[in-house]
Amino acid sequence: MYPSRFDYYQATTLSELFDLISEHGEEMIEFLAGGHSLLPMMKTGLASPDILIDLNNIEELHGVEQNETTTCIGAMERYSDISRNNIAKTNCPVLTEAVSLVGDIQVRNRGTLGGNIAHNDPASDPPAAILASQATLHVHGPSGKRTIKEDDFFTGLYETSLEDDEILTKIEIQNIGNGGGAYLKKPSPSSGYAMIGTAVVLHSTDGIIDTARVAVIGAVDHATRLTGVEDALVGSPATHESAISAAEHALEGIEDYMVMEDLQASAEYREHLIGVYAKRATMAAIDNLPK
């Protein structure tokens, strides 16, 4: 299991990175973040870049910073650092819970938030948390910067709205403030990836839910909001009964082709899980609302 030959470059600044990209415009380039999706793919021949550009030493891609209503996490921040970061734990508890459930200790010591959501594996954990928490994805390309809203970022199976020569620089997540949230995962017994992962963020006033974001991954081909559940929750009392009746709307808007099916679980079972996890994650989020 050896990757085929490639040239390896290290960029230390974003401008160096874009120089390298334009210098090698004709060749097949991959960016190396945590390498925990890319290197396995290179070893099995699913990816064979001519050029590998290592992002690990680009200072601008690191760091966690708290703003008034948002928290910015550098794309190259690793899961283990994010899950131990107090700013992130306070402001984005749904994301920190999701990253703390990724893989195992060794995977969490290498994998990065930016690499994860750029790769957009259908069985990843963080994309559902990003979708439920709401975030602005900061992107940088040779022709400049732009931002993408979470709802426009995850477009399909391993597909995002990033262009090939663009890189994700930071993920700006909405602080949960006085909301309540939860991320619940059923890991695949063999791989540990999400058979289903469900993220919920709620806000309430006087015991009535006034905003609800519910997103699922693992059971479907890319992180997707359960808008039927969200709509049913808004205006309902913040109680377990509301979670149970809202979860009946879990499959609204989920198309048949989106539901994953493999040796581990049939589409029918995964559809069942979407309802069960919508209910349980919503109950947990309700329990986490400040009293």
Added chain:
Amino acid sequence: MFSEYIYGEKNMSEHDITLTVNNTEHKLVIESRRLLIHTLRDELGYTGPNVGCESSLCGACTVHLNGSAVKSCTILAVQANNADITTVEGLAQHGTLHPIQSSFQEEHGLQCGYCTPGMMMTALDFLKHHPDPSRDEIREGLEGNLCRCTGYHNIVNAVESTAKKLAEISSGGSA
């Protein structure tokens, strides 16, 4: 660092690197695609870390890279340039076993021993962040390491006993 010029062109498929393994510095030239595990075992002779699956699943190749447990089959050797690496060979000091090694021995935490170097390196990273773990936490912490022999029970015992020894050492008692 990248000093090779072959046919008048900079050759980026090969690199000069420096690895500090168990406090010994090594300088070598490696291909870009060389995995850290193979450099450690084949070029440098550190055969403590083992190759189980070569696909990030079994943890037998786990070493510490700048203090954190990583699967060395899923890191390029060139990425470890200028890093500090600790392999299981670096645990014993002056002929005295590390507490985790004596615990694995006392608790019969190994049978064939193939998974053991990786188990110990992961467990030490885990204990750094969970100095007083429950048995369930230990099992979760070792999720990325497979053992085909022991049934894990004695491995959990060994890690539990290591935690106690490390706590005694840090509170000034003798292990």
